Amino acid sequence: MHIVITGGAGFLGVRLARTLLASGNLSVAGRAAVPVSRITLVDRAAPPADLVDDPRIRAVVGDLNALLAEGVTVNRVVNPLDSLIFHLAAAVSGECEADFDLGMRSNLQATASLLAHCRTLASTPTVVFASSLAVFGNSPEQPLPGVIDDRTLPTPQSSYGIQKFIGEQLVADYGRKGFIGARNVRLMTVSVRPGKPNGAASSFLSGMIREPLAGLRASCPVAPDTPVALSSPGRTIAGLIRAAEASDGDWGARTAINLPALATTPHDMAQALRRVAGADVAGLIDWLPDPAISRLVTSWPATVDAARARALGLLPDPDFDGIVTAFLRENPLTKSRLHA
Numbered sequence: 224m225h226i227v228i229t230g231g232a233g234f235l236g237v238r239l240a241r242t243l244l245a246s247g248n249l250s251v252a253g254r255a256a257v258p259v260s261r262i263t264l265v266d267r268a269a270p271p272a273d274l275v276d277d278p279r280i281r282a283v284v285g286d287l288n289a290l291l292a293e294g295v296t297v298n299r300v301v302n303p304l305d306s307l308i309f310h311l312a313a314a315v316s317g318e319c320e321a322d323f324d325l326g327m328r329s330n331l332q333a334t335a336s337l338l339a340h341c342r343t344l345a346s347t348p349t350v351v352f353a354s355s356l357a358v359f360g361n362s363p364e365q366p367l368p369g370v371i372d373d374r375t376l377p378t379p380q381s382s383y384g385i386q387k388f389i390g391e392q393l394v395a396d397y398g399r400k401g402f403i404g405a406r407n408v409r410l411m412t413v414s415v416r417p418g419k420p421n422g423a424a425s426s427f428l429s430g431m432i433r434e435p436l437a438g439l440r441a442s443c444p445v446a447p448d449t450p451v452a453l454s455s456p457g458r459t460i461a462g463l464i465r466a467a468e469a470s471d472g473d474w475g476a477r478t479a480i481n482l483p484a485l486a487t488t489p490h491d492m493a494q495a496l497r498r499v500a501g502a503d504v505a506g507l508i509d510w511l512p513d514p515a516i517s518r519l520v521t522s523w524p525a526t527v528d529a530a531r532a533r534a535l536g537l538l539p540d541p542d543f544d545g546i547v548t549a550f551l552r553e554n555p556l557t558k559s560r561l562h563a
Contacts, residue, residue, distance in 0.1 A: 224249060224251070224257045224258065224259050224260055224261075224306050224307065225260060225261045225262075225263070225306060225307075226243065226249075226259060226261070226262045226263070226306070226307045226308070226309070227262075227263045227265065227307070227308045227309070228240055228262060228263070228264050228265070228308075228309045228311060229265045229266070229287055229308070229309070229310050229311055229312035229333075229337065230265075230266055230310075230311035230312035230313065230353075231262075231263070231264025231265055231266050231270060231282070231311070232264060232266035232267075232268040232269060232270040232271075232282075232284075233266065233311065233312075234413075234416050234417065234418055234456070235311055235353075235413065235456070235459065235460070235463075236264060236266065236270075236309075236311050237264075237270055237271060237274060238456055238460055239309060239311070239460050239463060239464075240262050240264060240270070240274060240280065241274065242460050242464065243259050243262060243464070244259065244262065244277060244279060244280075246259070247259060249307070249464075249467070249468070250468050251306055251307050251349050251404075251467055251468065252349050252404050252467075252468075252469070252470055252471060253468070253469065253470025253471065253472070253473065259279065260279060261279055261280075261281060262279055262280055262281070263281045263282075263283060264280060264281070264282050264283070265283045265285075265287060265290065265312065266282075266283075266284065266312065267284065267285065267286055268284065269282055269284050270282050287312050287329075287333045287336070287337065288328060288329075288332055288333050288336060291333070291336040291337060291340055292336070306346060306348055306349065307348060307349050307351070307467055308337070308341070308348050308349070308350045308351070309351045309353070309463060309467070310334065310337060310350060310351065310352050310353060311353045312329070312333060313329060313330050313353070313387075314326050314328075314329035314330055314383070314422075315383065315421055315422050315423035315424075315426075316355075316357055316381055316383040316384075316422075316423050316424045316425065316519060317422040317423055317424045317426070317516075317519075318383075318422040318423075319381065319382040319383040319386065320381060320382055320383070320424070320515075320519070321422075323382055326382045326383060326386050327382075327386065330383065330386035330387065330390065331386045331389055331390065334352070334389075334390040334393060334394075335393060337350075338350070338393055338394065338397050338402070338403065341397065341402060341403050342397065342402040342403075347401065347402065347403060347404060348403055348404065349403065349404035349406060349467060350394060350397070350398075350403045350404065350405060350406065351406040351408060351463055351466045351467050352390055352391065352394045352405075352406065352407050352408065353408060353410055353463065354387045354388070354390060354391050354407055354408060354409045354410065354479050355383070355384065355387045355409055355410055356371075356409055356410065356411050356412065356452060356481070356484070356523055356524065356527070357379060357381055357383055357384035357387060357523060358377035358379050358384050358387050358388040358391070358409065358479075359371055359375065359377055359378065359379070359384075359523065359524045360378050360379045360380025360381065360384055360522045360523065361378075361380065361521070361522045361523075361524070362378065362380055362522070365378050367524050369526060370526045370527070370528050371481065371524040371526065371527045371528065372481070372527075372528040372529075372530060373478070373479075373480055373481055373528075373529070373530060373531045380519075380522040381424075381519055381522070391407045391478070391479045394406075394407050394477075395407060395477040395478060395479075398477045399477060404471070405477045406466040406467065406469075406474065407477070407478065407479035407480070408462060408463060408466045408479065408480060408482060409479050409480065409481045409482060410454070410459055410462070410482055411452045411453055411454040411459070411481075411482055411483075411484040411527070412425040412428050412451060412452065412453050412454070413429070413453075413454055413455070413456055413459050414428045414429045414432065414453045414454075414455070414492075414546065415429045415432045415433050415455075415456075415546060415547065415550040416429040416433070416456065417433065417550070417553075417554055424516050424519040424520055425451075425520060427441070427442065427443055427444055427445075427516070428451060428453065428489070428492070430442075431443045431489065431492065431493070431496075431508050432492065432496055432547060432550065433550070434507070435496065435500070435504045435505065435507035435508060436496075436500060436504060436547075436550070436551065436554075438507075439507065440507045440508075440509060441507060441508055441509070442508070442509045442510070442511045443489045443493075443508055443509070443510050443511070444511060444512060444513030444516040444517060445489060445512070445513075445516065445517045445520050445521065446489075446512070446517070447488065447489050447490035447493070447510060448488050448489075448490055449488055449489060449517070449520060449521060450486060450487075450488055450525030450526070451486075451487060451488065451489070451520070451523075451525055452484035452485070452486055452523070452524065452525045452526070452527050453484060453485045453487060453540070453543070453546070454482060454483065454484055454485065454539065454540065455485075455540045455545075455546045455549060457549065458482075458483065458537070458538075458539065458540055459482065461537065462482040462483075462532065462537050465532075465535050465536065465537055466480070466535075469535055473534075473535060474535075475531060480529065480531040480532050480535075481527050481528075481529045481531070481532060482529060482532050482537065483527070483529040483532050483533065483537050483538055483539035484525075484526075484527040484529065484539055485539045485540045485541075485542070485543065485546075486525050486526050486527075487543055491543060492543050493505050493508055495542070495543040495544045495546075495547055496508075496547055498544055499544055499547045499548055499551070500547070500551075
C-alpha cells in the first residue's frame, strides 16, 4: 500500500507516519489489511532524519501548490499507485486571520489542486481530510446550540474555519462523483503538542502545559473558566486512522464527522498540571488576557456529541491528568527537566 501524508513533517504528520510504520499493515475502506510499503511525506520542511532513514519513507520537500503545479513531475507527490491520502497540510487559524492570502493559498487552493489531481489518477484513492472544530462559530446573530453534533450547521467565524468548511464540501463532492473515497474528519484542538508554539489561536492550550513542564513561563490569553474541547495526540491519530479504515457502510454520509472531545477549561487544565507535576510547575502559568485570541477561541464550541465517531469505536480522553501524564511519558527531556 502506498500512502501520502501532506503536512507530513508537522507534529501530527510525523506521529501518524510513525504509527502507520509501527503497525505495518492497514485496512482501507473496509478492505483486507495489506502491508504499508511506502509513505510519502509532503511538506515545506524536511521530516526528522530518523524517520527518513526508514526505507518505506519518501520525503518530498516543497510548497504543495507549487509541487502540484509542476505538471509531469506531479507524480512525485501523488501517483496512480497511491491508495490513501491523509491531507493534513494547512495554515493554522491565527496565521489565516493575520494573512488572508496565505490561508486561501494554503488551505483552499492547495486542497482544490490536490483533489483535482486525484481525479486524474487511474485509481480511486481514499482521501482523509483533516478539518477542524473551527467550522463552528458562535455569533450574536446565530448562536450555537449548547451541544454540537454531526448534523449541526457549520457557521464559521474565522477565515480558517471558512476555508476548512469549503474543503469539506469539495472532498464530499469529489466523493459523490466517485473520484475519491471521501473521509472528512473534524479535529478538536490537540493538546499537549510537543515542540515550539505555532500560529494557531489555540496554541496556548499546549503551551500552558508544555512550557511549564520545561521550566519556562507560559501565558494563557483567555479567562480561566473558558470552555474548550480538546483531544490528546494519541486519540487524534486514532481518529484519522479509523476514518481511513472504515467501510463505506460504517462511515455513512459523506459529510464530516466530529472526533470525540474532552470538555474542559484552562483552569481545570492548570489544576491537572498541578496534580501531576506540582504547584511550582503550575505556578509558571501567567493569566494574561488577549482580546483577539479570546474572541476567536470563545467563538468555538466546547461540548461535542460525536455520535458517528462513537459508533466507529472512538472515545474521548477520560481526563486531562492522563493527557499530561502521557505527554511526560512520551517526552523524557521534559520529564528530566521536571525532576532536575
